[in-house]
Amino acid sequence: MTELFAVRMDVALPAEMDPAERADLLAREKAYSQQWQRSGHWRSIWRCVGEYANLSVFEVESNAQLHDILWGLPLFPYMTMTVTPLAVHPSDIAAR
Numbered sequence: 001m002t003e004l005f006a007v008r009m010d011v012a013l014p015a016e017m018d019p020a021e022r023a024d025l026l027a028r029e030k031a032y033s034q035q036w037q038r039s040g041h042w043r044s045i046w047r048c049v050g051e052y053a054n055l056s057v058f059e060v061e062s063n064a065q066l067h068d069i070l071w072g073l074p075l076f077p078y079m080t081m082t083v084t085p086l087a088v089h090p091s092d093i094a095a096r
């Protein structure tokens with residue numbers, strides 16, 4: 001049994017961050033995110049237009065697994081997260 005969550009991640013990197021450190025951080029973030037996307041647990045990621053933020057959907061075994069995935073993000077110290085548990089909508093024609 002798995003559960004779905006929508007997670008909005010707002011990123012705020014310090015303006016004074018060293019460019020090389022920033023590039024390394026973003027490269028590690030991308031690799032980590034893509035690893036979880038390949039696993040099937042990070043089902044989708046969308047850029048929020050005009051914002052340094054994304055809206056992602058996760059399919060996980062437990063709250064604890066989602067917490068561990070989010071906590072492990074290299075950008076975690078620079079992000080504010082909003083987590084919304086999802087349930088099947090009664091009007092969804094593709095209800096799973």
Ligand SMILES: O=C(O)C[C@H]1C=CC(=O)O1
Binds near residue numbers: 009033052053075
């Ligand atoms: O750019 C972002 O939205 C932040 C972050 C989340 C995953 C990733 O690859 O980058």
